[in-house]
Amino acid sequence: xxxxxxxxxxxxxxxxxxxxxxxxxxxxxxxxxxxxxxxxxxxxxxxxxxxxxxxxxxxxxxxxxxxxxxxxxxxxxxxxxxxxxxxxxxxxxxxxxxxxxxxxxxxxxxxxxxxxxxxxxxxxxxxxxxxxxxxxxxxxxxxxxxxxxxxxxxxxxxxxxxxxxxxxxxxxxxxxxxxxxxxxxxxxxxxxxxxxxxxxxxxxxxxxxxxxxxxxxxxxxxxxxxxxxxxxxxxxxxxxxxxxxxxxxxxxxxxxxxxxxxxxxxxxxxxxxxxxxxxxxxxxxxxxxxxxxxxxxxxxxxxxxxxxxx
Amino acid sequence: xxxxxxxxxxxxxxxxxxxxxxxxxxxxxxxxxxxxxxxxxxxxxxxxxxxxxxxxxxxxxxxxxxxxxxxxxxxxxxxxxxxxxxxxxxxxxxxxxxxxxxxxxxxxxxxxxxxxxxxxxxxxxxxxxxxxxxxxxxxxxxxxxxxxxxxxxxxxxxxxxxxxxxxxxxxxxxxxxxxxxxxxxxxxxxxxxxxxxxxxxxxxxxxxxxxxxxxxxxxxxxxxxxxxxxxxxxxxxxxxxxxxxxxxxxxxxxxxxxxxxxxxxxxxxxxxxxxxxxxxxxxxxxxxxxxxxxxxxxxxxxxxxxxxxxxxxxxxxxxxxxxxxxxxxxxxxxxxxxxxxxxxxxxxxxxxxxxxxxxxxxxxxxxxxxxxxxxxxxxxx
Numbered sequence: 237x238x239x240x241x242x243x244x245x246x247x248x249x250x251x252x253x254x255x256x257x258x259x260x261x262x263x264x265x266x267x268x269x270x271x272x273x274x275x276x277x278x279x280x281x282x283x284x285x286x287x288x289x290x291x292x293x294x295x296x297x298x299x300x301x302x303x304x305x306x307x308x309x310x311x312x313x314x315x316x317x318x319x320x321x322x323x324x325x326x327x328x329x330x331x332x333x334x335x336x337x338x339x340x341x342x343x344x345x346x347x348x349x350x351x352x353x354x355x356x357x358x359x360x361x362x363x364x365x366x367x368x369x370x371x372x373x374x375x376x377x378x379x380x381x382x383x384x385x386x387x388x389x390x391x392x393x394x395x396x397x398x399x400x401x402x403x404x405x406x407x408x409x410x411x412x413x414x415x416x417x418x419x420x421x422x423x424x425x426x427x428x429x430x431x432x433x434x435x436x437x438x439x440x441x442x443x444x445x446x447x448x449x450x451x452x453x454x455x456x457x458x459x460x461x462x463x464x465x466x467x468x469x470x471x472x473x474x475x476x477x478x479x480x481x482x483x484x485x486x487x488x489x490x491x492x493x494x495x496x497x498x499x500x501x502x503x504x505x506x507x508x509x510x511x512x513x514x515x516x517x518x519x520x521x522x523x524x525x526x527x528x529x530x531x532x533x534x535x536x537x538x539x540x541x542x543x544x545x546x
Numbered sequence: 547x548x549x550x551x552x553x554x555x556x557x558x559x560x561x562x563x564x565x566x567x568x569x570x571x572x573x574x575x576x577x578x579x580x581x582x583x584x585x586x587x588x589x590x591x592x593x594x595x596x597x598x599x600x601x602x603x604x605x606x607x608x609x610x611x612x613x614x615x616x617x618x619x620x621x622x623x624x625x626x627x628x629x630x631x632x633x634x635x636x637x638x639x640x641x642x643x644x645x646x647x648x649x650x651x652x653x654x655x656x657x658x659x660x661x662x663x664x665x666x667x668x669x670x671x672x673x674x675x676x677x678x679x680x681x682x683x684x685x686x687x688x689x690x691x692x693x694x695x696x697x698x699x700x701x702x703x704x705x706x707x708x709x710x711x712x713x714x715x716x717x718x719x720x721x722x723x724x725x726x727x728x729x730x731x732x733x734x735x736x737x738x739x740x741x742x743x744x745x746x747x748x749x750x751x752x753x754x755x756x757x758x759x760x761x762x763x764x765x766x767x768x769x770x771x772x773x774x775x776x777x778x779x780x781x782x783x784x785x786x787x788x789x790x791x792x793x794x795x796x797x798x799x800x801x802x803x804x805x806x807x808x809x810x811x812x813x814x815x816x817x818x819x820x821x822x823x824x825x826x827x828x829x830x831x832x833x834x835x836x837x838x839x840x841x842x843x844x845x846x847x848x849x850x851x852x853x854x855x856x857x858x859x860x861x862x863x864x865x866x867x868x869x870x871x872x873x874x875x876x877x878x879x880x881x882x883x884x885x886x887x888x889x890x891x892x893x894x895x896x897x898x899x900x901x902x903x904x905x906x907x908x909x910x911x912x913x914x915x916x917x918x919x920x921x922x923x924x925x926x927x
Contacts, residue, residue, distance in 0.1 A: 304679045304910050323921050382794070390800060409800070410784040489791065492784030493924050504749075504920065507645055508913045509652060509676070 297515035335481040346427030381489040410492025427472035434468025474532035610667025614789040615813035675909025693859035701876040708836040712873035717830035724799030732756035736778040745801035779926035829899040
């Protein structure tokens with residue numbers, strides 16, 4: 237028996253001529269590794285923790301919640317009342333605004349941080365910086381949030397410094413600025429690492445060539461480093477935005493009720509057993525995340541293919 | 547039941563060192579092992595409210611207990627004693643707030659009505675009413691419970707859906723060191739003098755109700771309450787979502803005034819927080835705490851639940867509940883310790899003027915009221 241092994245060329249995926257390889261009679265028929273078996277575990281997890289719950293939510297969203305109970309009949313009433321409700325649209329706008337604000341803060345802090353880490357040559361210092369950057373992800377959200385209440389509170393560290401300088405107490409807790417500060421702290425690694433990855437892919441020779449041609453450091457950054465690192469920056473922004481609009485614990489614990497976004501409203505609805513509306517809100521939030529993902533992906537594709545970076 | 551001589555076990559290949567292990571045989575072996583593990587897991591699984599104990603003689607029961615302060619003390623002590631005197635019953639504790647735990651009970655009921663998340667437990671009046679809407683509870687047979695005769699009439703229900711074990715109350719809690727003037731009226735909560743000094747837990751329907759009551763309305767007309775809070779939403783510094791957060795905000799003085807439970811407030815005070823509980827001049831709001839048996843469980847479980855509830859209504863355990871939760875005991879033969887009886891909440895004058903609430907109305911309207919609270923009040927803070 238002879239096995240026929242079809243080899244494909246590495247370029248373009250076009251099939252080459254089949255090559256017959258005489259291998260002699262094997263003890264068993266050779267076991268192939270179909271790709272679907274390799275992705276099966278991931279597909280199983282995805283179906284179990286995402287598709288099935290989403291289908292359940294879709295079913296929930298087809299009921300109406302009246303007088304404290306969900307009606308048994310199916311209707312699109314909850315969808316129409318949600319989409320026709322100005323308050324819900326305000327929550328959607330708040331979510332987008334909150335996501336945008338946090339993403340901008342992450343970007344403004346994350347890019348210089350990534351640049352500094354990229355240029356850092358002392359290994360122990362770099363390791364320390366990575367640890368500090370990762371540290372928010374090593375603590376629980378509740379502990380971290382209570383930490384922020386101590387830091388940002390009226391008699392906290394930040395206010396002690398600010399009141400010493402300005403003589404006034406600054407409201408940094410239980411409002412949007414406090415939540416954005418805490419979210420930026422958590423999400424900074426999600427901005428820094430994609431940018432860092434982009435920066436590491438830039439050939440140092442390019443900057444050196446620009447310098448040889450008389451470009452100042454600022455011009456080299458503006459015309460070489462920044463454009464070439466934009467894909468990483470967009471990827472980081474994509475992550476930060478998606479994680480922010482779906483975040484619940486930090487807005488809930490540090491927002492003090494003032495940060496009303498879709499995720500916190502969904503939690504309220506779940507607790508009040510208004511599951512049909514919570515289900516609709518979940519789908520709207522998913523749609524929002526997908527729209528953002530598509531938008532960021534389009535920008536990234538344009539940067540990669542459209543000529544600015546290549 | 548898992549059996550050691552099951553085919554799954556027999557099919558598991560046991561190779562000697564001299565036997566070659568092929569990839570196929572290895573995969574087959576792993577598959578069998580996986581099936582065996584799944585089977586064993588399924589056989590050994592005991593759900594929170596499930597009746598099966600895997601073939602053993604024990605009856606598995608789970609009791610819902612309030613989370614926070616000393617609210618878990620008495621139920622845990624009771625469970626230990628019950629288990630030692632009833633070796634055939636395994637009584638587990640599920641500790642959670644009603645606000646968080648009840649939606650999980652509803653979710654479990656939707657998934658498998660015959661396997662409730664818990665079998666019995668402590669539920670406040672609001673959750674009791676919500677449970678009636680959700681057909682969550684099984685009625686109790688008062689006639690078969692020997693301690694029911696000693697329970698105060700207002701703690702019993704005509705429909706026999708649960709029975710009260712104690713009565714808490716909601717009044718004013720404030721930080722003595724951070725609030726200049728001791729509040730004496732519900733009005734302190736929406737008084738413009740207290741801008742940015744108030745904290746409230748989630749959706750505080752009672753704060754709107756109190757404002758409605760003082761404005762000439764009530765549960766049937768909450769408009770005066772909504773108006774008062776809309777005009778003074780800026781009084782709210784923060785809304786909290788948990789008891790530890792609540793204590794932190796009150797004790798630190800970030801927001802030194804709230805309306806909350808006498809029981810929890812006094813537990814915080816006992817733990818050293820610089821707080822004081824004040825029954826408002828217009829009356830604190832009465833909040834019964836009920837014991838409920840959950841519908842959907844087996845007859846033997848229901849029978850055991852009823853027996854346990856009856857035992858918890860005894861003078862001994864009712865007194866212990868009142869002592870640890872700082873509530874008025876439901877059993878007329880129970881007494882509060884002298885030091886607790888002296889608390890302002892328990893003076894006859896304050897007990898007489900307590901505001902009784904129709905919790906069926908609260909349960910029915912809670913979701914709509916919460917909606918309005920989010921739109922009209924929270925959006926303005």
